[in-house]
Amino acid sequence: MREQTAIQDHMAHFASAATAPVVIVGAGHSGVAVAAGLRARGWKGGILLLDAEKETPYERPPLSKELLKAGAPDESAVLRKEKFYQDKRIQRVAGAAVESVDRQGRTVLLSDGSRHAYHRLVLATGSRARPLTVPGARLPGVQALRTRDDALELKRLLVAGTRVAIIGAGYIGLEVAAAAAAKGCNVTVLEFQDRVMSRVTSVPVSRHFEKLHERHGVRFVFGAAVTEIEGGQRAERVVTADGAVFHADVVLAGIGVIPNQELAAEAGLECRDGILVDEDCLTSDAAIYATGDVTRFTSPIDGASQRLECIQNAQAQADRVAAHITGQPAAAPEIPWFWTVQHGVRLQTAGVRRPEDDVIVRGDPAGGSFSVIYARDGRLAAVDTVAGLADFRPARKLIAQGALIDPGLAADPGVPLADTILDDPAPAHADLAPARI
Amino acid sequence: MSNNELTVIDREGSTHRLEWEPDQTMMEALRDNDLPVLASCGGTASCATCHVFLDKEVFDTLGERSEDELELLVEAEGYQECGSRLSCQLDFSRELNGVTVTLAPED
Incomplete structure (x- = not known):
């Protein structure tokens, strides 16, 4: 498939590729970040952003937090101001419903009958709320x-x-x-x-x-x-x-959520509870990328097959897409992270915990602020921080290093996390650069 | 309200002059002018990818840093007690017109 791309690029050159834009389907965090990232990396060609929603693309995290508060304005923070899209020559089509992808002809068909050629296609279709399926689930309310x-x-x-x-x-x-x-x-x-x-x-x-x-x-x-x-x-x-x-x-x-993979699946791209992508975020078609919630990929950290539903992944994958399209090196893989705020208390997590991990409580939960360390084969795998971020950045670095941790020292919140690390005869992730945090 | 001017020294030492619009935080002005500010958390003081250094005289005119902001900054590369800020926490203000900020190193 990859070998064919060069030939197809060459053939399509005479049709449309030389003038065809990068077409991005979806204007959530990842889709918008691809568009912005392409311009930041110097992409001179066209960018067509097909947005299923009507209003200016917006931040999702506040929808379940600030926006619901009494007296909060109904406007959700936008990802980029409207003017940004004009200034950066990002052509956004609001309310665009993409019907199908013609991989041979390198076009997408919209429900209004219009057809758009692409040089590269980026599927940033995100995920949707898993619907309740019990009787009565469709009642108003x-x-x-x-x-x-x-x-x-x-x-x-x-x-x-x-x-x-x-x-x-x-x-x-x-x-x-x-x-x-x-x-x-x-x-x-x-x-x-x-x-x-x-x-x-x-x-x-x-x-x-x-x-x-x-x-x-x-x-x-x-x-x-x-x-x-x-x-x-x-x-x-x-x-x-x-x-x-x-x-x-x-x-x-x-x-929970379901990945919006139907467009990709109907186009014959490999999907398995998510669109399958490689380390460059390429799908099984070398002219088509996927990024964000909709993707399934192999973790560069621990080899697990995963879907990550988080802003960090949406941003990091978008940057990989922009880097690959412009032929530039991508940043080192990042340790994923997540946050939630409930009753004003922030839970922020670095890394992906597994149920079988060893659990080390660091600090006294009764005091309101504490961390929980997850160790796998003695190495730091994930950290939850509750109402305090002091351990968060050190944790991401140490997880990226696969640092060996002393469980006794780690349980003492008075000892900085970096000082709870043991000498390591065989570093686990010597190939990983420290995460950008 | 007219725009602020902002001078930015990037991680390679190059200088950029840019317009900071009144409805933006400093992070948004940096990001929307293609400076390499990742802003992974969208401006909620959760990540510290928008860390900048300010001159002490400018820093001293600003309000206190929140606990979250401070905890993230203290662990950040090159933290300066009287200079480090998360630019997502800096709203447009007249006092910040014409200031110079330096992007902190990525770590």
């Missing part, structure tokens, strides 16, 4: 949160006294729980697992955030398997497998 419109609708519904049932105690569910509680709603979180954020963190952190939410009046029901949403004109009750009934005016489903 059952919400998801992914877009600005979703957030504004939710904000309108969250008023004092409203009974809110949240299905799923992940980042989104808990951030909305915090916002709803702050507005005086009556909040119940229904979670199938036995603790909050079980996919992303350890028991000590889960327990800390459960207590935090409970202090703010949020009620948790664990082991809850939702079987039905009942109601007449609107959602009124959530029913679980054990027969329990929870009265609710608003139901929010925060049960």
Whole structure:
């Protein structure tokens, strides 16, 4: 496939490639970052940004945080000002629905019938909220949160006294729980697992955030398997497998996301719960890249096959795409990181924890601020920081190095993280440069 | 309100003059003028990729750094107690018209 690209480039030259732009499908963090990155790296050709949404591309993290707060403006922060797209000659088509990709002819077809040639195609189609599929899930009042419109609708519904049932105690569910509680709603979180954020963190952190939410009046029901949403004109009750009934005016489903890979799959690109990409973010077609939430790739850190749903990955992959298209070297692979804010308390994570990792609590959770270290074969693999960022930057560097950690020293918050590292006869990631943080 | 002028010394030591528009933070002005500021967190004082150095006289005119900002900066490459700021935390102000900032090294 790669060998063919040069030939196709040559052949397409006579048709359109010499004048065809880089076409980017999707204007979330990653799509916009590709466009901006191409210009920053000196790309002189055209850039066509096909945006499924209408308004100026915006930041998503505030949608479940600042935007929901009482008195907060309805405008979500934009990624770049409108003028930026004009100044940088980035042609943005708002409300563009891409129907299909013709890989042979190197064009994309939009639902309005227009066809656009591409020199390189970048799929930054992101992910969508996993829909609730139980009976009643389509009743009005059952919400998801992914877009600005979703957030504004939710904000309108969250008023004092409203009974809110949240299905799923992940980042989104808990951030909305915090916002709803702050507005005086009556909040119940229904979670199938036995603790909050079980996919992303350890028991000590889960327990800390459960207590935090409970202090703010949020009620948790664990082991809850939702079987039905009942109601007449609107959602009124959530029913679980054990027969329990929870009265609710608003139901929010925060049960994960699904990669928007359909366009790629229909074009015959290799997909497996995500569009498969290599270290340059190329798909199985050497003229087509994919970047951000929609991708599945092999971690350069530990070889795991992964999808990462985070801003850091959206940005870092976008930079790899821009580097590769312009024939420049890309930055060293980065340690992924994530953050959430609930009731004003920040949980910020470096690295990707695994359930079997050794857990070292650093500091006293009762004091409000602490870290949790995850060690794998004695090496630092991930760190959660709660209400304090002192360990965050050192952690990213040390994880990138695969540093051997002394668990006893690491448990003492008085010892700087960098001083808890043991001499290493065989460094794990000698080939990785320190992460940019 | 008219724009501020900003002089930026990049990591290679080159000087850039740019316009800082009133509705931007300093980070946004740097980023939108193609300076290599990653701003991974979108301006929420979470990452420190927009770390800059200011002259002490300018630094002293600014408000206190938040706890998050300070904790990130203290661990950053080349931290200066009386000069380091996250540029995403610096709103446009008349006092910052014409100042010179230096991009901190990446680490």
